Amino acid sequence: MTAETAAPSVQIRANFPVRRMDFSFADTGKYWWSGNPFMTQFMNNLSSLFPYGEKFFVDSVRGVREEIKDPQLQKDISAFIGQEAMHSKEHATYNEYAEAYNIDLHTLELRIKVLMEWVTKITTKKMRVAATCALEHFTATMAEQLLIREDINMQMTDPRMYKLWMWHAIEENEHKSVAYDVYQAIGGGYWLRTSTMLLTTILFLGVIAWFQVDLLRKDGQLFNWKSWKYGLKTLFGPRNGYITGLIKPYLQYYKPGFHPAQQDTRTLEKTWRAKLGFTN
């Protein structure tokens, strides 16, 4: 009898799935966030960043993929690319919906395209992965807040928009470690990671402020103080503001030894998958 036995073939699977979605916003009203122009435009603002922003994430990770030896991480990269590509696609549909209300998200999308092309021109591959890690930390922490804060997410009064944003929020948490693991695998260090986060933050907040004023102005809502008051309270309220709650997790990124998985969101993701009726 031979001592040799066949090794069991282990099928490696990604740690999270790619879900095919196909949203339609044909019946969605203009101010779908509780009838509030400021918050609706804030979400429109974020949505305008995704088609080319998420393409940048995918391109950055793809650019260094051949350096990754770990088969599990390779599988997760594939699923990450699949999820982000689906987000880009569905937010492009969202952005088309906005056109029906003369909200021009296409111009904003193209500004992001130009910005990302410029960033790509002046940076190295490793820097772009560092920028992706920084932005993925933003998306993951913003998404986690949205999942936790029922008082905020219930303000999304349109069921289609609610499902789109909550689906996206689940997946941002599911894949939040992938870009970071890639960064570490290609030898990315602390200083590049944190200095990139600092620059990315300035750029990210600057773009959001610019787009927000632009969207409100074009919509004739720039001087709607009641709408501003509601929006600013929702975002920056000292105790319960959505963005106020992001400050602490944001600062954690600057800790040496930080890793996105230190914030365990698996139970939260599981709860929300069940809530949205996802079987995987």
Ligand SMILES: [Fe+2]
């Ligand atoms: Fe995404």
Ligand SMILES: [Fe+2]
């Ligand atoms: Fe992401």
